Amino acid sequence: MPTSKRRHILREVSGGATAPCGFEAAGVRCGLKDKGPDLALIYSVSRAAAAGVFTRNVFQAAPVLITKERVGREPVRAVVVNSGNANACTGARGHRDALRMAEVAAEALRVPPRSVLVASTGVIGEPLPMRKVVSGIRRAAEALGPEGGKEAERAILTTDTRPKSVAVEFSLDGRPVRVAGMAKGSGMIAPSMATMLAFLTTDAHVAPALLQSCLVKAVEKSFHRITVDGDTSTNDMVLLLANGQAEAGKVTSRHGLVRFQAALDRACTYLAREVVRDGEGASRLIEIRVRGADSEQDALQIARTIAGSPLVKTAMAGGDPNWGRVLAAAGRSGVEFQPDLVELRLGGVRVVREGAVCSHDKKAARRAVAEGEVAVTLDLNGGEGAAVVWTCDLTAEYVRINAEYHT
Amino acid sequence: MPTSKRRHILREVSGGATAPCGFEAAGVRCGLKDKGPDLALIYSVSRAAAAGVFTRNVFQAAPVLITKERVGREPVRAVVVNSGNANACTGARGHRDALRMAEVAAEALRVPPRSVLVASTGVIGEPLPMRKVVSGIRRAAEALGPEGGKEAERAILTTDTRPKSVAVEFSLDGRPVRVAGMAKGSGMIAPSMATMLAFLTTDAHVAPALLQSCLVKAVEKSFHRITVDGDTSTNDMVLLLANGQAEAGKVTSRHGLVRFQAALDRACTYLAREVVRDGEGASRLIEIRVRGADSEQDALQIARTIAGSPLVKTAMAGGDPNWGRVLAAAGRSGVEFQPDLVELRLGGVRVVREGAVCSHDKKAARRAVAEGEVAVTLDLNGGEGAAVVWTCDLTAEYVRINAEYHT
Numbered sequence: 058m059p060t061s062k063r064r065h066i067l068r069e070v071s072g073g074a075t076a077p078c079g080f081e082a083a084g085v086r087c088g089l090k091d092k093g094p095d096l097a098l099i100y101s102v103s104r105a106a107a108a109g110v111f112t113r114n115v116f117q118a119a120p121v122l123i124t125k126e127r128v129g130r131e132p133v134r135a136v137v138v139n140s141g142n143a144n145a146c147t148g149a150r151g152h153r154d155a156l157r158m159a160e161v162a163a164e165a166l167r168v169p170p171r172s173v174l175v176a177s178t179g180v181i182g183e184p185l186p187m188r189k190v191v192s193g194i195r196r197a198a199e200a201l202g203p204e205g206g207k208e209a210e211r212a213i214l215t216t217d218t219r220p221k222s223v224a225v226e227f228s229l230d231g232r233p234v235r236v237a238g239m240a241k242g243s244g245m246i247a248p249s250m251a252t253m254l255a256f257l258t259t260d261a262h263v264a265p266a267l268l269q270s271c272l273v274k275a276v277e278k279s280f281h282r283i284t285v286d287g288d289t290s291t292n293d294m295v296l297l298l299a300n301g302q303a304e305a306g307k308v309t310s311r312h313g314l315v316r317f318q319a320a321l322d323r324a325c326t327y328l329a330r331e332v333v334r335d336g337e338g339a340s341r342l343i344e345i346r347v348r349g350a351d352s353e354q355d356a357l358q359i360a361r362t363i364a365g366s367p368l369v370k371t372a373m374a375g376g377d378p379n380w381g382r383v384l385a386a387a388g389r390s391g392v393e394f395q396p397d398l399v400e401l402r403l404g405g406v407r408v409v410r411e412g413a414v415c416s417h418d419k420k421a422a423r424r425a426v427a428e429g430e431v432a433v434t435l436d437l438n439g440g441e442g443a444a445v446v447w448t449c450d451l452t453a454e455y456v457r458i459n460a461e462y463h464t
Numbered sequence: 465m466p467t468s469k470r471r472h473i474l475r476e477v478s479g480g481a482t483a484p485c486g487f488e489a490a491g492v493r494c495g496l497k498d499k500g501p502d503l504a505l506i507y508s509v510s511r512a513a514a515a516g517v518f519t520r521n522v523f524q525a526a527p528v529l530i531t532k533e534r535v536g537r538e539p540v541r542a543v544v545v546n547s548g549n550a551n552a553c554t555g556a557r558g559h560r561d562a563l564r565m566a567e568v569a570a571e572a573l574r575v576p577p578r579s580v581l582v583a584s585t586g587v588i589g590e591p592l593p594m595r596k597v598v599s600g601i602r603r604a605a606e607a608l609g610p611e612g613g614k615e616a617e618r619a620i621l622t623t624d625t626r627p628k629s630v631a632v633e634f635s636l637d638g639r640p641v642r643v644a645g646m647a648k649g650s651g652m653i654a655p656s657m658a659t660m661l662a663f664l665t666t667d668a669h670v671a672p673a674l675l676q677s678c679l680v681k682a683v684e685k686s687f688h689r690i691t692v693d694g695d696t697s698t699n700d701m702v703l704l705l706a707n708g709q710a711e712a713g714k715v716t717s718r719h720g721l722v723r724f725q726a727a728l729d730r731a732c733t734y735l736a737r738e739v740v741r742d743g744e745g746a747s748r749l750i751e752i753r754v755r756g757a758d759s760e761q762d763a764l765q766i767a768r769t770i771a772g773s774p775l776v777k778t779a780m781a782g783g784d785p786n787w788g789r790v791l792a793a794a795g796r797s798g799v800e801f802q803p804d805l806v807e808l809r810l811g812g813v814r815v816v817r818e819g820a821v822c823s824h825d826k827k828a829a830r831r832a833v834a835e836g837e838v839a840v841t842l843d844l845n846g847g848e849g850a851a852v853v854w855t856c857d858l859t860a861e862y863v864r865i866n867a868e869y870h871t
Contacts, residue, residue, distance in 0.1 A: 384698075
């Protein structure tokens, strides 16, 4: 968490992903989804260093394979993204289509083809209707502008109910530097990977290798700590473009790096929480805090098991302070601990002490899990290991969405 | 699977858990559940060898701790089971209550207290209303009889919609031997443990150590291969009592052992599948077969990941042949394999070849997942490893049940 000093240094600004200097965006409709914009373009007026974190799924969509290969190798000028079709499990044709998306964007923008990254999200296993996509890319290139972020944010969504963006500013050498981004969920969100699409931009000037290590650190504590349903998609990626257009100098000093990392952490954590809050069918954001474990790894494993438990998540959907299900999930996480030392709090209400239910205000416990944000704090009273994971409740609406979504 | 020869040897018989000679049972209502019987007693007319497999959850309910300690140490005469209250996370009082349940049953049955095993299932963290329980145990002891299995089967249920029992017979030395059992689900069913309550009985004469190894083998391929929601409860146990009342001799020969194991496997697999078929809110039984993996362990890990995927399970609830979600789940299982060799069949319809969608009869694929039993077969075309896991679909009814069940 940012200290009060950092809070002073970091401030939120408006403008979303195009808030940093030298970024433009556009979102247009090309007809892949039933309605709304479904093709986005993010453009940097100058060459940008790029960093990326990608799905670890064995099945990786064509755009993931292509983008992964380009990130970090050469400067990037644009990212082209479509929603409504994942271009995954589409074989050689899918690979050609993804390459063609980058080429068409490059032509329209008059930049080298290899400076364009590609991302897709949506239905798996359908070939892309390339005529629609090509026309969409050309129109998006014409529509580019600093105000285009709003439409781009909408164009990357699938079952999300609202766009998600953030922009923060800090100062370096007395001059402002901005870090911003947009993200989309909202199913197939799992902790073992980047978990969705997120596109971050910054006008900071950062060397590519350093940029990558900053992104990995930020993702580890944000996108890797959320889960909606435990499923990791074939298309997940988080990209960060740094074009150095801020007037501040290059980020090299330890001091500058700390500030940049804090800004990036803030942007990633904000977007990650927003993805969970807007998880499919979600009515509540649930923060699972585990402490007193032997190690951070142990705490994380327990927190993830609780966050992944359908029984915990359905209890939360019902506004039920069912602490027994939280303990049962912790107990099957595979981590050894002393059950009779365990304490559990729902919001501020201690419901379990020394591993068994303790007398508590049942109405207060019920209120604690009926809020839009629920805090579950499990203290093992063992070592110093602690971790936080965010998830959402599991509602009948989640089932409805996923039983009816395609194919 | 039984060969046709074994099929000939093994036959199903009626009578449920009291089908083997020398077993009696009863189920009565003592008022722990809203309605129906909620206290069961299983009784052997003679001393029985006992074997058990128990939850691996760190939090283990008082009856689990007590029963675990007794099984295999001394001969067993009875099992007392209540539903509606798990007697878990209830501290020292819970431990005393579970011991008292065994004592009261022992008094009523005039058998040694340590020859009675205890099991509980239901809400976690509430003390048992012992006055009701004690009265129920005494009435159950009076009601015992060879026909009492039916009521006992009902008395162990919680959110199950129907009782589950099985009885099979084989012959040894030309004389019949029976293996039978009853089980209850239907939430908190997970592959890492015995996953629910199951009580098996046999009139075979088997030494305790051998009995335990037979049970472990049978459970490994049955109850350990099912999942409803990935949650392992604090109370899971599978018990097997062997009282040797059949007229056949002691099971010692390799020949006899093979027959006994086949009968036990059949009974356990039947009950395990029934538990899944009656999983909370389930409308379909889904059989996930993975083959062509480098090892059985790899195949099992992939099958379990698919079986645990909420996206696969909700697609099945919607009767949607969404093979992309099956591949995506396989791909995040943590097992390495060649994605471009993968074949996938839904029922008899091949929908994926060489890792990408292939032309197929879409109506036939849709029909294949609209049945009450759905077969999903993933062939990695690698090694010889194969495994089968059973699960059920994830419906809005599952969420309703678990959002509303207590506390």
